Amino acid sequence: MSERAYYLDEGLPAPVPETDGLSRPYWEGLQREEIFVQRCDKCQNWQWGPEWICHKCHSFDLTWTKVEGQGRIYSWERVWHPVHPALKDQGPYIVVLVEMPEYGNIRMIGNLLGDPEQDVRIGAEVNAVYEHHKDNDPPFTLLQWAYS
Numbered sequence: 001m002s003e004r005a006y007y008l009d010e011g012l013p014a015p016v017p018e019t020d021g022l023s024r025p026y027w028e029g030l031q032r033e034e035i036f037v038q039r040c041d042k043c044q045n046w047q048w049g050p051e052w053i054c055h056k057c058h059s060f061d062l063t064w065t066k067v068e069g070q071g072r073i074y075s076w077e078r079v080w081h082p083v084h085p086a087l088k089d090q091g092p093y094i095v096v097l098v099e100m101p102e103y104g105n106i107r108m109i110g111n112l113l114g115d116p117e118q119d120v121r122i123g124a125e126v127n128a129v130y131e132h133h134k135d136n137d138p139p140f141t142l143l144q145w146a147y148s
């Protein structure tokens with residue numbers, strides 16, 4: 001991991017749960033270094049991102065369930081052009097889509113920590129890294145990834 005406090009330059013909008021509270025368990029879990037995703041009580045389907053109903057059986061009975069922070073790189077992109085003014089001096093940086101085989105192959109997004117010009121391998125195993133922004137008001141934590 002680099003010597004920077006955060007993987008991306010500061011100044012991006014801070015993530016917050018939707019006003020209806022749908023994703024609140026996810027964001028609160030990250031602050032405790034826990035990952036919560038939804039699982040359907042009726043058909044046992046795992047799903048990410050958060051929704052009010054199950055994508056598979058349309059049940060409203062979803063339970064936020066803790067998962068282990070391990071997965072494999074499903075896809076990735078090395079970003080060279082800033083997508084936000086706060087990132088004007090940032091590039092390149094790596095965005096990964098991480099698949100979690102233990103949990104119905106749900107896919108979560110984040111940055112791949114380390115050298116932004118490192119080799120990235122599809123299928124490589126990665127572990128969750130919790131990037132805490134404790135000085136923000138309110139504080140938040142980002143889910144990032146690093147090679148196992």
Ligand SMILES: [Zn+2]
Nearest residue numbers: 040043054057
């Ligand atoms: Zn279901």
